[in-house]
Amino acid sequence: MEMDHAHVTGMYWHILWALPAGVLTGWLHFRMLRIGTEALIHDTATGRALGLTALRFALTIAVLVLAALAGAPALIAAGCGLAVGRAIAMRAARRSQ
Secondary structure, eight states, X not given: OOOOHHHHHHHXXXXXXXXXXXXXXXXXXXXXXXXXXXXXXXXXXXXXXXHHHHHHHHHHHHHHHHHHXXXXXXXXXHHHHHHHHHHHHHHHHHHTO
């Protein structure tokens, strides 16, 4: 099966936007998780915590759906980016303790 140059180039462009979008989304997702969890633990802003939870799920779902619509390589890149973003957020959380 032979792929033409335009298809391969388009695939690379999808990977190039999906990977950084996944990293940013993963970092935001887990950063908002920490903020929401702290708010619930300290019983300071339950409404804010619930709003952050809805926002982080909506953002993550939107990025993953857009990546899925772009194709499997973009979805894989976004998923890998989410994992990298999680690692960045977890490292920052450990340093702040």
